[in-house]
Amino acid sequence: xxxxxxxxxxxxxxxxxxxxxxxxxxxxxxxxxxxxxxxxxxxxxxxxxxxxxxxxxxxxxxxxxxxxxxxxxxxxxxxxxxxxxxxxxxxxxxxxxxxxxxxxxxxxxxxxxxxxxxxxxxxxxxxxxxxxxxxxxxxxxxxxxxxxxxxxxxxxxxxxxxxxxxxxxxxxxxxxxxxxxxxxxxxxxxxxxxxxxxxxxxxxxxxxxxxxxxxxxxxxxxxxxxxxxxxxxxxxxxxxxxxxxxxxxxxxxxxxxxxxxxxxxxxxxxxxxxxxxxxxxxxxxxxxxxxxxxxxxxxxx
Numbered sequence: 001x002x003x004x005x006x007x008x009x010x011x012x013x014x015x016x017x018x019x020x021x022x023x024x025x026x027x028x029x030x031x032x033x034x035x036x037x038x039x040x041x042x043x044x045x046x047x048x049x050x051x052x053x054x055x056x057x058x059x060x061x062x063x064x065x066x067x068x069x070x071x072x073x074x075x076x077x078x079x080x081x082x083x084x085x086x087x088x089x090x091x092x093x094x095x096x097x098x099x100x101x102x103x104x105x106x107x108x109x110x111x112x113x114x115x116x117x118x119x120x121x122x123x124x125x126x127x128x129x130x131x132x133x134x135x136x137x138x139x140x141x142x143x144x145x146x147x148x149x150x151x152x153x154x155x156x157x158x159x160x161x162x163x164x165x166x167x168x169x170x171x172x173x174x175x176x177x178x179x180x181x182x183x184x185x186x187x188x189x190x191x192x193x194x195x196x197x198x199x200x201x202x203x204x205x206x207x208x209x210x211x212x213x214x215x216x217x218x219x220x221x222x223x224x225x226x227x228x229x230x231x232x233x234x235x236x237x238x239x240x241x242x243x244x245x246x247x248x249x250x251x252x253x254x255x256x257x258x259x260x261x262x263x264x265x266x267x268x269x270x271x272x273x274x275x276x277x278x279x280x281x282x283x284x285x286x287x288x289x290x291x292x293x294x295x296x297x298x299x300x301x
Contacts, residue, residue: 080131158174263290
């Protein structure tokens with residue numbers, strides 16, 4: 001976690017424990033869903049899936065704009081980024097009513113997702129998608145909220161004055177937010193019920209079943225690479241050992257192996273390597289297994 005200026009930035013895996021430690025004094029019944037539209041993946045200068053703009057510079061830029069609108073601070077309580085990171089607004093903490101949906105902010109929490117998710121805009125990264133699902137599930141867990149289209153609400157389901165429409169209606173809705181292509185399905189109530197809400201409910205179930213510490217996409221990729229590396233090394237060792245293994249005890253080591261077995265030093269002399277037989281023979285010739293008998297056939301070079 002990093003605190004800088006007016007924001008706290010953290011990784012997805014840190015959010016649940018951080019949230020558990022928070023004391024929330026106001027009643028929160030609804031979780032808002034927004035996209036920033038701007039900033040977005042383009043303004044963040046996405047290159048090879050990575051943003052080139054500093055997270056805090058992006059956050060402070062939004063705050064500056066919100067202040068110019070006469071707001072007391074950053075409008076949203078929480079922000080997610082395309083790389084999966086989560087930012088908490090310290091000047092609009094969880095106990096502060098947000099400035100997310102005019103006329104409908106009481107009892108709500110505002111979460112902004114950086115990106116333009118209208119059709120023709122940004123294609124959400126897998127990292128941000130995973131973070132969004134996990135974040136809403138953690139909030140539902142903390143606030144005892146059951147995921148539904150009444151508790152997890154799109155900005156597009158409200159009029160400009162905050163009147164509840166319950167669905168997106170072109171020409172009536174205040175905005176298209178969180179985007180006409182949000183979640184790959186759109187901003188309608190039906191789209192939310194089909195994919196977004198079920199995804200959150202499934203993640204919440206995992207949290208309750210103790211499966212909420214699943215590896216991130218990056219960690220899964222790294223773990224897979226590690227598994228492949230270990231498998232390759234194991235195969236290599238197996239191959240090398242197979243090459244070193246001798247089909248039978250060499251004639252020059254027979255007497256040493258017999259003596260070592262009688263002395264109880266080894267259980268069997270079968271399937272040993274050249275180095276094994278050489279070591280046993282050296283010990284035998286130095287008298288470690290009793291009196292040395294006739295010197296065996298000359299050791300192979």
